Amino acid sequence: xxxxxxxxxxxALQASLFGSTLEFYDYIIFGLxxxxxxxxxxxxxxxxTAGLLSAFATFAVGFVARPIGAVIAGHFGDRxxxxxxxxxxxxxxxxxxxxIGLLPxxxxxxxxxxxxxxxxxxVQGLSLGGEWSGSVLLAVxxxxxxxxxxxxxxxxxxxxxxxxxLANGAFAIVKATTSxxxxxxxxxxxxxxxxxxIVAVGMWLRLRVTETPEFEERMATVSEPLKRPLVTLLRxxxxxxxxxxxxxxxxxxxxxxxxxxxxxxxxxxxxMDGSVVLIATMAAxxxxxxxxxxxxxxxxxxxxxxxxxxxxxxLGVGVAAxxxxxxxxxxxxxxxxxxxxxxxxxxxxxAPYAGFMSTLFPPEMRFSGMSFSFQLAGIVGGxxxxxxxxxxxxxxxxxxxITVYGxxxxxxxxxxxxxxxxxAQQSSADSTTHPKDSPNQNAxxxxxx
Numbered sequence: 279x280x281x282x283x284x285x286x287x288x289x290a291l292q293a294s295l296f297g298s299t300l301e302f303y304d305y306i307i308f309g310l311x312x313x314x315x316x317x318x319x320x321x322x323x324x325x326x327t328a329g330l331l332s333a334f335a336t337f338a339v340g341f342v343a344r345p346i347g348a349v350i351a352g353h354f355g356d357r358x359x360x361x362x363x364x365x366x367x368x369x370x371x372x373x374x375x376x377x378i379g380l381l382p383x384x385x386x387x388x389x390x391x392x393x394x395x396x397x398x399x400x401v402q403g404l405s406l407g408g409e410w411s412g413s414v415l416l417a418v419x420x421x422x423x424x425x426x427x428x429x430x431x432x433x434x435x436x437x438x439x440x441x442x443x444l445a446n447g448a449f450a451i452v453k454a455t456t457s458x459x460x461x462x463x464x465x466x467x468x469x470x471x472x473x474x475x476i477v478a479v480g481m482w483l484r485l486r487v488t489e490t491p492e493f494e495e496r497m498a499t500v501s502e503p504l505k506r507p508l509v510t511l512l513r514x515x516x517x518x519x520x521x522x523x524x525x526x527x528x529x530x531x532x533x534x535x536x537x538x539x540x541x542x543x544x545x546x547x548x549x550m551d552g553s554v555v556l557i558a559t560m561a562a563x564x565x566x567x568x569x570x571x572x573x574x575x576x577x578x579x580x581x582x583x584x585x586x587x588x589x590x591x592x593l594g595v596g597v598a599a600x601x602x603x604x605x606x607x608x609x610x611x612x613x614x615x616x617x618x619x620x621x622x623x624x625x626x627x628x629a630p631y632a633g634f635m636s637t638l639f640p641p642e643m644r645f646s647g648m649s650f651s652f653q654l655a656g657i658v659g660g661x662x663x664x665x666x667x668x669x670x671x672x673x674x675x676x677x678x679x680i681t682v683y684g685x686x687x688x689x690x691x692x693x694x695x696x697x698x699x700x701x702a703q704q705s706s707a708d709s710t711t712h713p714k715d716s717p718n719q720n721a722x723x724x725x726x727x
Contacts, residue, residue, distance in 0.1 A: 296480035297413035298437025306445035309538035340403035341661025344653035347407020352646030356507040370405035372477030379470030411649035414632040419490035431633030432574025439566030496641035508646040523655040524694030530659025531687035539667040562621035573629030582634040589627030597684040601677035637700040
């Protein structure tokens with residue numbers, strides 16, 4: 279946390295960190311459970327490959343629900359403020375995550391088990407739809423203009439490696455302290471139930487947070503909030519909206535290949551014990567917790583866009599080398615590959631990403647723009663990455679196909695980061711009113727804190 283910060287700033291950064299930590303904790307525990315547990319617990323009568331594909335398809339269902347949640351959260355976040363929406367999303371997230379830990383198995387209730395799993399995953403997706411963007415805005419909107427957006431934006435981004443570290447740590451501890459039978463019977467449920475603790479702390483912090491200064495300042499310049507912020511954004515900022523989706527693609531694909539698919543790959547190919555991948559991802563996460571805020575400081579010095587481009591170039595190197603190092607079957611090389619790719623290169627992009635995205639849309643439509651574009655990109659990026667990787671391996675029998683897939687995604691992101699422009703450089707951002715979408719008399723005014 280920044281030194282000598284006032285209480286309001288500290289609370290906002292802490293609340294943003296806990297929210298993003300829970301989001302990525304959920305990402306990883308569901309992904310790990312999909313790889314290690316769900317095929318046997320919820321799809322026991324399928325072949326190993328079919329069961330794995332079914333589990334990863336369930337993983338992807340949550341990403342499909344997220345854009346819907348993003349539209350809802352973004353709409354109200356731009357109209358009534360960030361804080362209120364984030365309280366609701368965090369509570370719903372806790373209920374859904376804890377609910378997965380209490381689900382019956384296929385042997386107990388038959389087809390109801392995978393059906394209930396899908397329902398919980400959909401609720402997770404809806405609640406998580408606006409969680410990342412809301413958490414980020416709690417941080418980056420503490421300062422006007424571009425001052426310290428790199429550092430402030432990197433704080434919630436620490437939730438990525440921190441959530442990964444907690445999730446892998448929880449699974450590793452439970453798996454190491456239980457038999458295989460006990461792990462499949464009840465041990466896998468523990469990480470999901472532990473997510474309730476993070477929710478409780480996050481709720482306590484968010485109840486003490488006030489609305490963001492930048493949003494309040496912007497709303498003070500208009501009589502009422504936009505009636506349809508997302509519609510206005512798609513009309514006035516279509517180029518930035520599309521390009522912002524592409525910016526995320528490469529990092530997402532690389533991230534989920536290294537953290538979720540890799541454990542399936544090394545087990546399927548009999549390269550090494552799956553626990554090596556868990557150790558590698560934990561080591562990368564530990565490095566990432568330190569590297570991310572440092573990269574935020576660097577971003578404020580050299581520029582958000584420049585660091586994002588450097589990060590994507592480094593990520594391309596990491597992805598190209600990842601599977602050759604993994605195929606060597608040496609645990610040390612596997613750990614080194616994960617640390618560089620996920621712990622350093624990816625964080626050089628991820629740290630400035632939040633601040634960079636916040637510059638693309640005006641405050642009065644920023645929540646809608648960031649949340650909807652982020653979640654749509656998640657579907658074609660992280661949501662289907664494990665599924666695509668399994669399919670490519672099944673049909674080609676080669677890891678090179680997966681490497682090419684990752685490099686193409688990174689190339690798309692590089693082009694988008696280079697092409698996108700901050701909204702302040704566009705003429706449409708010069709106006710503080712929107713005559714084509716003026717709110718009606720029944721629109722709810724912004725509540726000043």
